[in-house]
Amino acid sequence: xxxxxxxxxxxxxxxxxxxxxxxxxxxxxxxxxxxxxxxxxxxxxxxxxxxxxxxxxxxxxxxxxxxxxxxxxxxxxxxxxxxxxxxxxxxxxxxxxxxxxxxxxxxxxxxxxxxxxxxxxxxxxxxxxxxxxxxxxxxxxxxxxxxxxxxxxxxxxxxxxxxxxxxxxxxxxxxxxxxxxxxxxxxxxxxxxxxxxxxxxxxxxxxxxxxxxxxxxxxxxxxxxxxxxxxxxxxxxxxxxxxxxxxxxxxxxxxxxxxxxxxxxxxxxxxxxxxxxxxxxxxxxxxxxxxxxxxxxxxxxxxxxxxxxxxxxxxxxxxxxxxxxxxxxxxxxxxxxxxxxxxxxxxxxxxxxxxxxxxxxxxxxxxxxxxxxxxxxxxxxxxxxxxxxxxxxxxxxxxxxxx
Ligand code: UD1
Ligand code: UDP
Numbered sequence: 001x002x003x004x005x006x007x008x009x010x011x012x013x014x015x016x017x018x019x020x021x022x023x024x025x026x027x028x029x030x031x032x033x034x035x036x037x038x039x040x041x042x043x044x045x046x047x048x049x050x051x052x053x054x055x056x057x058x059x060x061x062x063x064x065x066x067x068x069x070x071x072x073x074x075x076x077x078x079x080x081x082x083x084x085x086x087x088x089x090x091x092x093x094x095x096x097x098x099x100x101x102x103x104x105x106x107x108x109x110x111x112x113x114x115x116x117x118x119x120x121x122x123x124x125x126x127x128x129x130x131x132x133x134x135x136x137x138x139x140x141x142x143x144x145x146x147x148x149x150x151x152x153x154x155x156x157x158x159x160x161x162x163x164x165x166x167x168x169x170x171x172x173x174x175x176x177x178x179x180x181x182x183x184x185x186x187x188x189x190x191x192x193x194x195x196x197x198x199x200x201x202x203x204x205x206x207x208x209x210x211x212x213x214x215x216x217x218x219x220x221x222x223x224x225x226x227x228x229x230x231x232x233x234x235x236x237x238x239x240x241x242x243x244x245x246x247x248x249x250x251x252x253x254x255x256x257x258x259x260x261x262x263x264x265x266x267x268x269x270x271x272x273x274x275x276x277x278x279x280x281x282x283x284x285x286x287x288x289x290x291x292x293x294x295x296x297x298x299x300x301x302x303x304x305x306x307x308x309x310x311x312x313x314x315x316x317x318x319x320x321x322x323x324x325x326x327x328x329x330x331x332x333x334x335x336x337x338x339x340x341x342x343x344x345x346x347x348x349x350x351x352x353x354x355x356x357x358x359x360x361x362x363x364x365x366x367x368x369x370x371x372x373x374x375x376x377x378x379x380x381x382x383x384x385x386x387x388x389x390x391x392x393x394x395x396x397x398x399x400x401x402x403x
Contacts, residue, residue, distance in 0.1 A: 017052050017053065017112050017113075017389070017390075017393050017396065018052075018053045018054075018055065018109065018110070018111040018112055019039075019052060019053065019054050019055070019111055019112065019113050019114070019115055019138075019389070020054075020055045020057055020105065020106060020109055020111040020113075020114045020115070020130075021035075021036070021054055021055065021056050021057065021114075021115045022057050022059065022102060022114065022115070022116050022117075022122055022123070022125070022126030023056065023057070023058055023059070023080075023117065023122065024058060024059030024060065024061030024062060024086070024098070024120060024121070024122030025061045025062045025067075025118075025120045025122055026062050026067050026068070026071065026294075027117075027118055027120075027198075027314075027315070027316045028117045028118055028120065028122065028123075029068070029071035029072065029075060029077060030071065030075065030198060030201050030297055030316070031117045031118060031140060031141065031197045031198060031201070032056075032077065032117055033071075033075035033076070033077050033201060034197040034198070034200040034201045034204070034381070034382040035115070035140065035197060035382045035385055035386070036054060036056075036077060036078065037204075037382065038200075038382035038383045038385065038386045039052050039054050039386055041383070042383075042386050042390075052386070052389070052390070055081045055082070055105075055109055055111065056077070056078055056079075056080045056081050056082075057080060057081065057082045057084065057102065057105055057126075058080035058082070058083045058084065059084045059086045059098045059101075059102070059121075059122040059125065059126075060083060060084050060085040060086040060087055061086060061087075061088075061094065061098075061120060061121060061122050063087055064271055064294075066293055066294040066295070066296070067270075067271065067294055070296045070297075071296070071297055074296050074297055074298055075201075075205075075297060082105050084097075084098065084101040084102065084105075086098050086101065091121060091152060094121050095121045095124060095125050098121065098122060098125030098126070098129075099125045099128055099129050102125055102126055102129035102130075103129045103132070103133065106129055106130060106133050106135060107133065111135060112135075112136070112393075112396040113135065113136050113137070113138050113165075113166070113389060113396055114126055114127070114129075114130035114135050114136070114137050114138070115137075115138045115140065116137060116138070116139055116140070116160060116164075117139075117140045117141060117197075118140070118141045118157075118315075119141070119144070119153040119154075119156045119157035119160070119315075120153070120156060121152070121156065123139075123156050123157070123160050124155075124156040124159055124160055127139065127159070127160040127163045127164060128159075128163065130163075131163045136164075136165035136166065136396060137160070137163055137164040137165055137166070138164065138165070138166035138168065138385070138389065139160050139161060139164040139166065139167055139168065140168045140197060140385060141157075141168070141169075141170055141174075141196075141197070142157075142160075142161050142164060142167035142168055142169050142174060142178065142191075143161060143167060143169040143170075143171075143173075143174025143175055143176075143177045143178040143183075143191075144157055144170075144174055144177070144315075144336040144337075145157070145158070145177045145336060146334050146335065146336050147334065148333075148334055150241065151239075151240075151241065152240060153315075161178060161181070161183060162181070162183070164189075165188065165189060165190060166190045166192075166388065166389070166392075167183065167189065167190065167191045167192070168192060168194045168381075168384075168385050168388070169191065169192065169193045169194065170193075170194070170195060170196035170197075170198075170199075170376055170377070170381070171193065171196070171339060171375055171376060172193055172375075173338060173339060174193070175191060175193050178191060190388065190392065192384070192388055193377075194377065194381045194384040194385055194388070195376055195377015195378060195379070195380065195381035195384065196319065196376035196377055196381055197381045197382050197385070198316055198319055198320070198376075199319070199323060199376045199377055199379055199381065200377075200379050200380065200381050200382045202301065202320060202323050202324070203379040205297065205298060205301060206301050206305065206324070208298060209297075209298040209299070209301035209302045209305075210302070210305075212298055213298045213299045213301070213302035215295060215299040215302050215303055216302060216303070216306060219266065219290070219292070221306075231263065231264065231308065232263060232264040232265065232266050232290075232306075232307060232308060233256075233259060233260075233263055233264070233265045233266070233307060233308055233309055233310070233311060233360070234266050234267075234303050234304060234307035234309075234310045234311070234312075235256055235265055235266065235267040235289075235310070235311045235312065236267070236268060236270065236310075236312045236313070236314045236317050237252060237267065237269075237270065237273050237312070237313055237331065238270035238272050238273050238313065238314065239313040239314075239331075239332065240272070241332075242313050242331060242332075242351060243270075243272050243273045243276045244276065246276075246280050248351045249273075249276055249277070249280070249282070250280070250282065251351050251352060251353050252331055252351050252356070253277075253282060253285070253286045253289065254286075254353045255352075255353045255356035255357050255360075256286070256288075256289050256311070256356075257285075257286040257287070257288045257289055258288075258353070258357055259288075259356075259357060259360055260286075260288030260289050260290075261288055263308065264290055265288065265289050265290060265311075266290045266292060266303065266307075267289050267290065267291050267292065268292050268293065268294050268295045268300070268303075269291050269292065269293065269294065270294060271294070300320075301320070301324075304317070304320050304321060304324050304326060305324045305326065307326055308327075308363060309326060309327040309328065309329060309360065309363045309366070310326055310327070310328045310329070311328075311329045311330075311331060311349075311356070311360065312328065312329075312330060312331060313330065313331040313332050315335075315336060315337065318330055318335060318337050318340055318346055319337055319340065319376065321340075321345070321346065322337075322340045322343070322345050322346060323376070325345075325367075327345065327363050327366035327367055328340065328345060328346040328347070329346075329347050329349045329356065329359055329360055330346055330347065330348050330349065331349060331350070331351055331356070332348060332350070332351075333348060333350050333351075334348065335348060339375045339376075343375075344366070345366070347359055347366070
């Protein structure tokens with residue numbers, strides 16, 4: 001047996017290991033891109049019979065060019081093998097349509113494992129379709145909890161974790177959360193702290209963003225003399241609990257508008273938020289906010305890195321602020337990414353106008369804090385996920401899915 005080769009692979013003979021990867025929403029394209037690159041790296045070094053075959057399924061949850069295709073182009077993701085065209089809808093309808101269409105793909109492709117990412121409706125639909133066909137599920141970003149079940153994401157991640165065979169956790173906290181629910185390594189579950197695949201992504205792409213992105217110039221910021229342009233705040237806002245409650249939405253926008261009196265506030269608008277602002281006719285009320293279209297990943301990294309601080313309710317953006325050493329104010333009452341708060345780099349500021357303005361006025365003080373090296377791994381989470389799947393390859397091949 002070649003040195004360092006997973007034993008299972010050599011035993012398995014010529015049958016390739018087929019993985020079906022389910023994506024559908026913006027952050028999943030970024031996460032899947034990291035793992036797909038790791039799979040490609042592995043495949044390049046191995047003969048045909050030992051390769052992993054990844055089939056990419058796009059549910060169609062996100063579909064606007066700036067929420068979807070731009071990421072495939074920029075991150076060099078392969079074209080989806082299946083596009084299910086589900087689109088927007090209520091939770092039940094959207095998840096139900098995905099479930100039906102993913103099932104049909106799985107029945108045809110008969111993969112050894114189904115890989116899902118994060119906590120969206122696409123994640124849950126993928127996991128549910130797979131387990132109902134006795135196909136093991138691998139959940140990337142397992143174990144996160146906000147302990148707020150009013151969030152649709154909390155339901156999605158909770159159920160997905162309990163359905164999964166492989167639980168790839170980004171942090172120790174995530175493995176501890178699972179343990180509390182009785183999910184641990186052994187007895188048919190593979191629970192591993194592998195690190196955060198978004199960290200892999202940011203390490204890889206931030207240098208490219210530095211070189212390629214022209215967003216600062218495009219927005220009219222002067223980039224001639226400084227290495228870090230700190231003359232604006234960057235905001236993202238899309239959580240249903242913030243956007244769909246007009247009181248909370250107005251309150252956040254009021255705070256941003258107030259901050260925008262002295263320093264520009266840039267807000268790349270998620271389509272959900274745009275829709276709600278239009279519904280309540282709020283655009284004209286908040287003239288100090290620089291509303292722009294959603295930006296590509298490279299442009300986002302550039303905007304984040306050069307911001308004075310970031311105000312966000314996004315999961316991924318909280319972490320990116322931490323990794324890029326930009327102070328972060330989270331427009332929520334709780335977070336799954338508790339490590340960023342413990343390190344005091346991220347502050348939960350809620351959605352009240354005064355609190356947001358007060359905390360943001362202390363931005364410079366926050367720049368002094370940065371602790372907790374290596375919380376999110378070492379940038380090799382995707383390689384670890386690939387290796388872990390390979391290690392269990394033989395067992396997975398022995399198992400006959402219940403078609
Ligand atoms: C979804 C995820 C959320 C994740 C976010 C990432 C769920 C329950 N939520 O939220 O966890 O943080 O993606 O961005 O899965 N729309 C468009 N164009 C698009 C996509 C959406 O106009 O390309 C509009 C539609 O009006 C749609 C609304 O945005 O109804 C919400 O989209 P949806 O995919 O349901 O949820 P997100 O808010 O994007
Ligand atoms: N992002 C982006 N363009 C934007 C807003 C966000 O590329 O206009 C990226 C961001 O850098 C991060 C990811 O999208 O990598 C986060 O996705 P989002 O906030 O939509 O979802 P969440 O992480 O909250 O699930």
